[in-house]
Amino acid sequence: MREIKKITLDEFDKSLELSQYAFQYSLSEESKQKRRESFHLHDVWGEFEGDTLTSKLHLYPLSVFIGKAEVKMGGVAGVATWPEYRRGGSVARLIDHALKTMKEKGQVLSFLHPFDIEYYRRFGWELCFSHxxxxxxxxxxxxxxxxxxxxxxxxxxxxxxxxxxxxxxxxxxxxxxxxxxxxxxxxxxxxxxxxxxxxxxxxxxxxxxxxxxxxxxxxxxxxxxxxxxxxxxxxxxxxxxxxxxxxxxxxxxxxxxxxxxxxxxxxxxxxxxxYFMARIVDVVGFLQQYTFNKVDERLLLHVKDDKADWNNQSLVIENGEVVVGNAEEEGITLTIKELTAIILQAQTAQFLYEADMIKGTVKKVQLLDQMIPKRSASIIDFF
Missing domain, CATH: 3.40.630.30 (Gcn5-related N-acetyltransferase (GNAT))
Structure with missing residues (x-):
């Protein structure tokens, strides 16, 4: 029987054994002890079959600057599965669980360093940071x-x-x-x-x-x-x-x-x-913390997210404020990936429109770009 649960300190050795195997490294006893002592600073979620740990995912409670504002972010790392359990949907189930957990904790954004960019795009993360x-x-x-x-x-x-x-x-x-x-x-x-x-x-x-x-x-x-x-x-x-x-x-x-x-x-x-990928975890929670440039017109965004259904929203941006809007009104249609890239200024709405990745009129696309403060995306850290 499968079960997803938080890995305890008593199960630390199981988690570390999987990490060392999956990422092909070996720690000294001193380094293992150091990791054990800091284990409580983040959550590690695992999927188990009985007493056997089959896969795991680390979730760091972090905050990031969006300009001068501080926003809660869930850092995803250490995603690993034993080879005999791969391609069985275990990681997908852990990611689904992580998204729900981050939303409950108010972590409205999530970052990760991908082993494969296309793989995590399936789950709503998008490439937003380069060095x-x-x-x-x-x-x-x-x-x-x-x-x-x-x-x-x-x-x-x-x-x-x-x-x-x-x-x-x-x-x-x-x-x-x-x-x-x-x-x-x-x-x-x-x-x-x-x-x-x-x-x-x-x-x-x-x-x-x-x-x-x-x-x-x-x-x-x-x-x-x-x-x-x-x-x-x-x-x-x-x-x-x-x-x-x-x-x-x-x-x-x-x-x-x-x-x-x-x-x-x-x-x-x-x-x-x-370098890193990003994802909006809670679109309403995040956009209500975000500071838009104020313009004279209102704009409707139809957001699609097939991995976090609470983000399937039609949202109005007006005078810098965000409220739920009418799903039937004309606006810009885009997925959570494109919205994340635009809001973080990893890409402009104009570029994604020209690449046929968002839908709307040219005027509304230009309006969205006008609403986004011109501030580049960057992260230097690693986790």
């Missing part, structure tokens, strides 16, 4: 015009308030960046060997930081966050100070970053890689 990765040769480490200010190396253990303040101010320029607490900083962001270099302007105010490591002639920058052009130039010049130590620099940045345009040789290697 831009720069690979810069030593010869292109040329200084920008100097800026007054200093660089100090700080510690996440001792100086978290300073680092987190910069992070949050930067994150609020985007849709999707995680709200980080101390546990997240220390156990999900910080990695051994990496350090924080913080830029202080001439007034001694911290306005940017790098999270980086130098090893084997490579400067690896995992986070490059700044609050203005001055701090961006200051951090870049600090990178250039490593020209006698490294052969290459690799930098991960949000997809809309234009650092290369500022370089003396903009023709550096740039890779854009699909």
């Amino acid at each position: 831009k990765k720069y690979t810069i040769e030593k010869s292109d480490l040329q200084f920008m015009p100097g800026v007054p200010g200093t660089i100090k190396r700080l510690s996440v253990q001792k100086d978290l308030e300073i680092i987190n303040t910069i992070y949050e101010q930067f994150a609020q320029n985007y849709n999707g960046m995680l709200k980080r607490d101390r546990n997240w900083w220390e156990n999900h962001v910080y990695s051994e060997g990496y350090q924080f270099a913080v830029f202080f302007n001439e007034d001694l105010r911290p306005t940017g930081y790098l999270f980086y490591k130098v090893s084997d002639k490579l400067l690896d920058v995992q986070e490059f966050f700044y609050l203005n052009g001055e701090s961006r130039r200051g951090l870049w010049n600090f990178i250039c100070q490593h020209d006698s130590m490294v052969e290459k620099v690799k930098i991960i940045v949000p997809e809309n970053e234009q650092l290369h345009y500022l370089l003396k040789n903009p023709k550096v290697k740039i890779d854009v890689e699909p």
